[in-house]
Amino acid sequence: MTRASSLRRVVVAGGSIAAVTAAEGLRLQGFDGDITLLAEEDHPPYSRVPLSKGILAGREALGSATLPPVAGDVTVRLGATAARLHEEHRRVVLADGEEVPYDGLVIATGARARRLAGPGQTGECVVRTRDDATRLAARLDTAGSVIVVGAGFLGMEIASTCAVLGKTVTVVDRDPPLRRLVGEWLADLVVQAARERGVEFALAPDGVQLLGRPEVQAVDCGDRIATADVIVSAVGDLPNTEWLADSRLPLHGGLVVDERCRVAPDIVAAGDVTVSRTHGGPYRRSPHWTSAVVQGQLAAAALVHGRETPLPRPDPYYWTEQFGLDIKISGEIPHGQPPTVLAGDPRQGSALLQWSLSDRPVAAVAINHRLPVVTLKRLGGRAAGPPVMP
Amino acid sequence: MATIEVDRDRCEGHGLCEQTAPEVYRLDDDGEVELLVGEVPPELLVTAEAGARVCPVAALRVRR
Numbered sequence: 001m002t003r004a005s006s007l008r009r010v011v012v013a014g015g016s017i018a019a020v021t022a023a024e025g026l027r028l029q030g031f032d033g034d035i036t037l038l039a040e041e042d043h044p045p046y047s048r049v050p051l052s053k054g055i056l057a058g059r060e061a062l063g064s065a066t067l068p069p070v071a072g073d074v075t076v077r078l079g080a081t082a083a084r085l086h087e088e089h090r091r092v093v094l095a096d097g098e099e100v101p102y103d104g105l106v107i108a109t110g111a112r113a114r115r116l117a118g119p120g121q122t123g124e125c126v127v128r129t130r131d132d133a134t135r136l137a138a139r140l141d142t143a144g145s146v147i148v149v150g151a152g153f154l155g156m157e158i159a160s161t162c163a164v165l166g167k168t169v170t171v172v173d174r175d176p177p178l179r180r181l182v183g184e185w186l187a188d189l190v191v192q193a194a195r196e197r198g199v200e201f202a203l204a205p206d207g208v209q210l211l212g213r214p215e216v217q218a219v220d221c222g223d224r225i226a227t228a229d230v231i232v233s234a235v236g237d238l239p240n241t242e243w244l245a246d247s248r249l250p251l252h253g254g255l256v257v258d259e260r261c262r263v264a265p266d267i268v269a270a271g272d273v274t275v276s277r278t279h280g281g282p283y284r285r286s287p288h289w290t291s292a293v294v295q296g297q298l299a300a301a302a303l304v305h306g307r308e309t310p311l312p313r314p315d316p317y318y319w320t321e322q323f324g325l326d327i328k329i330s331g332e333i334p335h336g337q338p339p340t341v342l343a344g345d346p347r348q349g350s351a352l353l354q355w356s357l358s359d360r361p362v363a364a365v366a367i368n369h370r371l372p373v374v375t376l377k378r379l380g381g382r383a384a385g386p387p388v389m390p
Numbered sequence: 391m392a393t394i395e396v397d398r399d400r401c402e403g404h405g406l407c408e409q410t411a412p413e414v415y416r417l418d419d420d421g422e423v424e425l426l427v428g429e430v431p432p433e434l435l436v437t438a439e440a441g442a443r444v445c446p447v448a449a450l451r452v453r454r
Contacts, residue, residue: 017444024440049446064400068442068451293406293444319404326402370421373405 007104007266008033010303011092013082014108015039017047018271018292018299020067022106023074025300036100037070038080038092040109043130045070049289051133052157053321057164058137062130082109085247087264104266104303107244107255108296111237111272111287116149116210123215125232127158136232140165143229147219149208151177151201153320155234156190160322163197170228172202172221183333186353186365189346193323202226237287239273252283260309261299268303270295288318315382317373324349328373330380331355331363342379344369354379391429392454394438398422400449407450411441415450423450 010026012019015037023035039045046065054060070076084093091099113126125136136158140146146162148155151173162169171177171194178187191201204221210231211218218227239254249263250256254275261268271292275283294312301309319328333339334355342364344351350368354361364380394414403421407414413434416424430438430452442450 017446020443021440024436024443027436028440047446047448050448065448067448068439071436071439289446290404290406293410297410317404319402321402328404370403372417372419372421373403374408374417 007031007304009102010035010104010106011100011102012037012106012108013092014106014110014271014273015041015045015076015078016108016110016271016292017045017067017289018110018296019106019108020045020070021293021296022108022268022270022300023070025297026304027071027073028297029301029304031300031304033103034075035073036075036077038082038094038100039076039078040081041129041131042079044076044078046130047289048128051130052127052154053161055130055133056127056137056140056158056161062134065130082243085244085249087247087249087267090266102266105268106299106303107249107263107267107269107273108271108299109240109243109273111239113233114236114238116208116233116235117216118210121210121213121216123212123217123231124210125230127154127232127234128237136230139230140167144168145228146170146230146232147172147226147228148232148234149173149210149219150234150236151175152181152234152236153178153318153322155232156194156322157320158232158234159194159199160197163194163199163323167230168228169199170202170226171199172204172208172219172226174204174207176203177201179335182329182365183335183337185338186327186333189367190323190325190327193325193349197323199323237272239275239285241273254283254285256283257295257299259311260302260307261295262302262306266303268299270299286316290315290317313382315377317377324368326368328366328376329363330365330373330377330382331361333363333365339363339365352379391431392435392438392452393429394425394427394442395451395453396423396425397449397451400447401445402447402449404446406444406446407441410444411437414438415441 081095083095113128117124145168209220210216339353342352355363361381
């Protein structure tokens with residue numbers, strides 16, 4: 001006996017991949033009631049993946065990131081911003097005061113770009129939404145130099161695109177580029193490729209401050225001040241949970257979900273808005289495309305089947321494209337040790353790499369090396385197999 | 391009957407389609423997506439669309 005029979009109206013708050021996947025997941029789970037998507041942006045659901053790459057470079061049209069249209073039996077409301085949650089009455093209150101009733105709720109309101117500019121400062125660029133990418137592309141048209149603050153995947157991808165466009169690029173971060181994400185061995189390889197393309201790096205261990213008022217024009221890096229025509233911040237994102245502040249839902253640097261993406265009775269959540277923890281460890285976010293998809297599917301199943309929902313196997317997979325390197329990663333790369341080269345030659349720009357701990361594979365990386373992702377995951381120690389039954 | 395269009399220039403071989411809809415999509419030894427069905431039978435339509443939706447580079451379209 002599933003709980004589907006008591007669910008008639010499901011509201012999905014959000015309009016990106018986690019939201020759309022959850023809506024589709026509900027249909028795959030056999031839910032045949034009403035589904036309404038409340039999407040804050042005015043654009044139909046799209047992928048953010050190409051924004052920092054092909055779209056920013058002008059190689060791909062903006063519309064090419066649009067996701068296949070949602071099936072006709074799902075109502076998609078664009079420009080509908082969730083502003084408050086009335087749990088006891090089971091209603092989402094929109095910014096214009098309209099109340100949208102639900103029996104089941106999927107929260108997938110995502111995150112927004114963190115910004116560094118202070119009050120009264122303008123002109124700081126970010127890349128999170130389609131409109132952000134459009135704005136930055138227009139600024140780049142007439143710019144000769146760019147500073148990117150933040151040397152994570154997004155910041156480095158933006159820097160790469162700007163370098164391809166012929167801009168003078170400086171990347172600033174308080175930590176060495178990419179190191180926290182992929183360990184020093186792989187980070188050094190990418191930084192080398194970036195330097196070969198003329199990108200300069202600055203380290204600001206005490207953080208940075210944007211200078212200029214109203215228009216930001218320079219970045220105080222501590223021991224030097226860097227100036228550029230365009231300043232882009234790629235310093236992480238903030239989960240959109242403000243609309244839940246008056247609710248009793250658990251917030252801890254994001255909306256807390258359990259291992260099945262459940263939040264409260266008849267409420268599940270997925271994607272960048274969520275945090276979770278295992279075995280009482282720290283709350284962690286996992287703001288990647290693959291997690292949004294897996295969580296969207298899981299949240300839908302959990303809304304219909306509750307605790308009967310099988311748990312998926314942990315399957316960390318992510319990728320980045322920058323400085324001529326197409327990098328696919330399965331597992332978590334251990335810090336402080338070099339990989340085993342299984343194929344190719346990293347110095348020649350194409351390789352298949354594996355990291356092990358105590359003779360057990362824990363991560364695999366393909367650089368400009370095509371192979372089925374299932375193979376990469378197997379090499380990364382993730383055995384393919386059926387979901388874990390509870 | 392519905393068909394699936396693959397934009398091979400966009401496909402980056404992430405395999406989310408295969409993971410979501412293994413009845414419809416498969417990655418070959420070079421990581422290129424392969425369609426396991428020519429025309430999509432009605433009972434696989436929702437699955438095929440779900441597999442297309444999760445493509446991060448929007449390389450798949452199911453045409454009804």
